[in-house]
Amino acid sequence: MLALAVTYVIKSGHEAEAVEFLKRLTVATRREPGNRMYFAHRAQDDPRTFFLYEQYDDQAALDAHRATPHFEQYGKNGLQAIAESRHPALYVPLGA
Numbered sequence: 750m751l752a753l754a755v756t757y758v759i760k761s762g763h764e765a766e767a768v769e770f771l772k773r774l775t776v777a778t779r780r781e782p783g784n785r786m787y788f789a790h791r792a793q794d795d796p797r798t799f800f801l802y803e804q805y806d807d808q809a810a811l812d813a814h815r816a817t818p819h820f821e822q823y824g825k826n827g828l829q830a831i832a833e834s835r836h837p838a839l840y841v842p843l844g845a
Contacts, residue, residue: 750785751811752840753803763831764796770827771799777819778803783810797833 759767771789778787785804792798805811814820829835 750842751805751808752842753801753805753811753837754840755801755803755835755837757799757801757828757835758795758833759797759799759828760831760833761797766831767799767828770823770831771801774819774823774827777817777823778814781810781814781817783807783813799828 757767768791775787775789778784783806785806786802787804788802790800790802792800803811803814805814815824
């Protein structure tokens with residue numbers, strides 16, 4: 750299992766667009782066979798800051814997600830186009 754955490758700061762004036770992109774991306778991504786979890790969050794103290802938490806079965810499932818038309822439309826050409834900054838981090842479970 751892999752977890753991906755991404756923090757976006759959206760350019761001022763584009764917050765409503767970001768919310769719409771995230772809503773659409775969430776619905777589509779949760780339907781992907783290798784997706785275990787996909788949650789979008791918004792910072793309480795800064796409406797331009799968004800945080801995504803995603804879980805995938807494995808690297809192949811994450812790669813498949815990144816190859817989908819909805820990721821291209823709402824992620825690459827949507828969120829990333831209106832982002833002031835983007836900070837992704839990939840995590841693996843420690844195991845217990």
